[in-house]
Amino acid sequence: MVNELAPPPLPDPAAVSLFLDFDGTLVDLAPTPDAVVVDAALGTLLGRLATAMPGRIAIVSGRSIAQLDGFLARHLDQVAVAGSHGAERRTPAAGHITPPRSEALEAACAELRAFADLEGLLFEAKSLGASLHFRQHPEREGDAVAMAERVAQQYGLHANRGKMMVEVRLPGDKGKAVRTLLSDPAMQDSIPWFFGDDRTDEDGFAAAQGLGGAGVLVDAPRETAARYRLDGVAALRDWLAALADRAEAGQSRRIRA
Numbered sequence: 001m002v003n004e005l006a007p008p009p010l011p012d013p014a015a016v017s018l019f020l021d022f023d024g025t026l027v028d029l030a031p032t033p034d035a036v037v038v039d040a041a042l043g044t045l046l047g048r049l050a051t052a053m054p055g056r057i058a059i060v061s062g063r064s065i066a067q068l069d070g071f072l073a074r075h076l077d078q079v080a081v082a083g084s085h086g087a088e089r090r091t092p093a094a095g096h097i098t099p100p101r102s103e104a105l106e107a108a109c110a111e112l113r114a115f116a117d118l119e120g121l122l123f124e125a126k127s128l129g130a131s132l133h134f135r136q137h138p139e140r141e142g143d144a145v146a147m148a149e150r151v152a153q154q155y156g157l158h159a160n161r162g163k164m165m166v167e168v169r170l171p172g173d174k175g176k177a178v179r180t181l182l183s184d185p186a187m188q189d190s191i192p193w194f195f196g197d198d199r200t201d202e203d204g205f206a207a208a209q210g211l212g213g214a215g216v217l218v219d220a221p222r223e224t225a226a227r228y229r230l231d232g233v234a235a236l237r238d239w240l241a242a243l244a245d246r247a248e249a250g251q252s253r254r255i256r257a
């Protein structure tokens with residue numbers, strides 16, 4: 001039995017920063033990582049938010065920044081990005097800050113790729129890690145997780161599970177990503193709100209709430225640290241559009257005054 005959570009009220013858009021997970025939060029999940037669809041409406045929505053809340057919109061994802069660029073391209077021009085669970089980040093002010101790929105990471109990814117080829121699993125290469133996806137072979141979950149945990153331990157890396165996948169990567173978590181991005185001049189006096197669907201988003205919820213903000217689960221009810229809940233991607237996009245309306249109205253009032 002899990003507690004039902006209320007939908008989030010609309011905060012004052014001039015006071016908050018938004019930290020948005022990507023897969024399962026801004027876009028619906030797809031059968032494979034490359035099959036995700038970014039529609040024009042999402043680009044328009046991100047553009048409206050970035051203009052009306054300048055410097056205070058961030059995407060915080062397990063994807064690499066290179067992958068997010070591939071999906072969102074110019075829509076990220078004025079958006080801060082923490083990729084690879086915060087191991088890399090990019091802001092309009094500071095540029096792209098990323099550690100190099102280590103020999104250990106190369107070796108770990110090579111082992112995971114060989115395992116995926118042998119077992120018929122989908123291998124996803126990322127800038128600072130790799131994922132084994134078992135959405136098409138749920139019966140292989142145990143083997144994939146055991147392999148990822150062994151490889152992570154052998155090479156001093158981090159393993160975590162996601163939705164129908166397990167990944168091995170450099171350390172980092174979305175809570176640290178929120179705290180780091182919040183030190184950016186555009187965000188430093190704002191209240192963080194974090195939106196996500198997956199278990200790695202729990203660190204983001206906890207960080208945002210620890211800093212006086214809110215966590216919003218974008219998924220069916222489950223055990224979570226989040227204070228609020230929205231049903232899924234469509235409900236979040238409606239909520240963000242309402243916040244953009246309010247932010248734009250506030251900007252117009254300030255211009256007229």
Ligand SMILES: O=P(O)(O)OC[C@H]1O[C@H](O[C@H]2O[C@H](CO)[C@@H](O)[C@H](O)[C@H]2O)[C@H](O)[C@@H](O)[C@@H]1O
Nearest residue numbers: 022023029030031032033061062063163164165
């Ligand atoms: O932190 P996120 O932005 O939510 O990224 C988490 C992982 O998302 C991707 O995998 C998930 O989405 C795929 C496409 O919808 C889906 O096929 C897969 O089953 C999901 O686990 C991505 O491929 C991973 O690299 C991210 O870590």
